[in-house]
Amino acid sequence: MAAGGTLEEGTRGGFRATMAPYFRPRPIAALLLGISSGFPLALLLGTMTFWLAKVGIEKKTIGFAVGLTTPYTLKFLWAPLVDRLRLPLLTPLFGQRRAWLFLVQALLFVxxxxxxxxxxxLHIGAFAFWAIVTAFLGATQDIIIDAYRIEILPEDELAHGTANNQFGYRLGAFLAGVGTIAIASPEGLGLGWAMAYGLTGFCVLxxxxxxxxxxxxxxDHVVRDEAWQGIGRWLETTLVGPFREFLARRGALLILLFVLVYKLGDAMGQAMLNxxxxxxxxxxxxxxxxxxxxGFxxxxxxxxxxxxxxxxxxxxxxLxxxxxxxxxxxLTFAMLASQGHSTLWLTIAVATEQVTSxxxxTxxxxYLSGLSSLAYTATQFALLSSLAGVGRTWLAAPAGLLAEGLGxxxxxxxxxxxxxxxxxxLWILWKKGFVVASVREARAMAEAPHDDEAPAAAAPAAR
Structure with missing residues (x-):
């Protein structure tokens, strides 16, 4: 604090300095990207389970209906193509990331x-088909947006930009959840589910x-540089390189296992909340x-x-x-369940869940963003987020059966x-030095050459 300044002025200055990066142009762009990224999965999870419960579908079926979001767990399989495959006309005009984004968003809207x-x-087969198509397109949009976000944010804005992106993601999910239900419900606008879902599709904008x-x-410069390489080199760079580079890192398998199970309890709860x-x-x-x-x-x-x-x-x-x-x-939702129809406990549970989630x-x-090498942004982030999606989709799929059996x-x-x-x-990773103190150290670990024989002391120190 400057000489002569008051404690109150210093506090205000510190608060402004902390909050200022949230309002820079690229973090604001990350927020807008998050809105478009967050709404499709919410339509396929929270809103869909509410919809199915309202029309009388039983709990165990609802639990396994979450499996329709499987494309989110497999998106790493086609992420290399999104990373490297140029789209005729669109890529030269808009660049690699934006060309794919605009194409996929148009299809997602439909x-x-x-x-x-x-x-x-009435038509569960048609419902399942369009749910899978929407999940595939939503997962592909995530591949693009996640990579684009990491690439447009400088290192000193990555944490704030990621926070903004997650706020946008949750805002998109909020619009697709509460907003869609309000549009569809007879107690809201009463426009029905078809119109409610259709209007929510404008969240691509x-x-x-x-x-x-x-x-x-x-x-984009990487894609241009590879445009004249042979097909063998292209396949090596596109399909093999991202996975080989990540798996060559020390602790790679432990990191992947952690990503798989870290949010499993939260995912199981979300599947059966509505x-x-x-x-x-x-x-x-x-x-x-x-x-x-x-909640908001x-x-x-x-x-x-x-x-x-x-x-x-x-x-x-x-973490x-x-x-x-x-x-x-x-556990606050366990208290709500024990109290029954209690608006007080629903308020407490929703507030706690939204803050902690x-x-x-974010x-x-x-953490996942810092682990993604800039050379393979889309593919490596898709691999990591897909593993997190396995916990949400398949490991959490029996949630309906467990709810029926346990109450x-x-x-x-x-x-x-x-x-x-x-x-x-997490404790094991932390002790072994595989959870680093900052995004800067994570990025350094991702970008550094890997030596399987390097001693453990060579890893960045964890905080």
């Missing part, structure tokens, strides 16, 4: 309209506008109002706290603290217990 019109209570605003990603809300007798109006007021501001708070928490604690401690808080949020997901994605209270306690292996793996 598929969301068709999904909303599918009437699952913020990401498209951000891409037009920011311009080409850093990856069916429980319906079963406990909450009206659409109660659900929408609590999510709109409490909880989301803002949790996401905004993530970058300062990372700067204060370092990556390892931040541990956010993981413990997500476990705590699941916004905090935890920190987790920042709601037992189910939510079980989701907290399921989170323990992820915390233990």
């Amino acid at each position: 598929s969301v309209w068709m999904l909303g019109a599918s009437q699952p209570e 913020p990401g498209a506008l951000a891409a037009l605003w920011v311009g080409r990603g850093l990856h 069916p429980m809300i319906v079963e406990l007798g909450f009206s659409d109006t109660e659900f929408i109002a609590i999510n709109k007021v409490i 501001w909880g989301l803002i708070l949790g996401t905004a706290l993530s970058a300062p928490l990372l700067a204060w604690l370092g990556m390892g401690r931040a 541990f603290v956010s993981g413990m808080l997500m476990m705590l949020s699941n 916004g905090l935890g997901l 920190i987790f994605v920042t 709601w209270v037992g189910f939510w306690v079980m989701t907290a217990v399921v989170a323990i292996p992820g915390m233990l793996l």
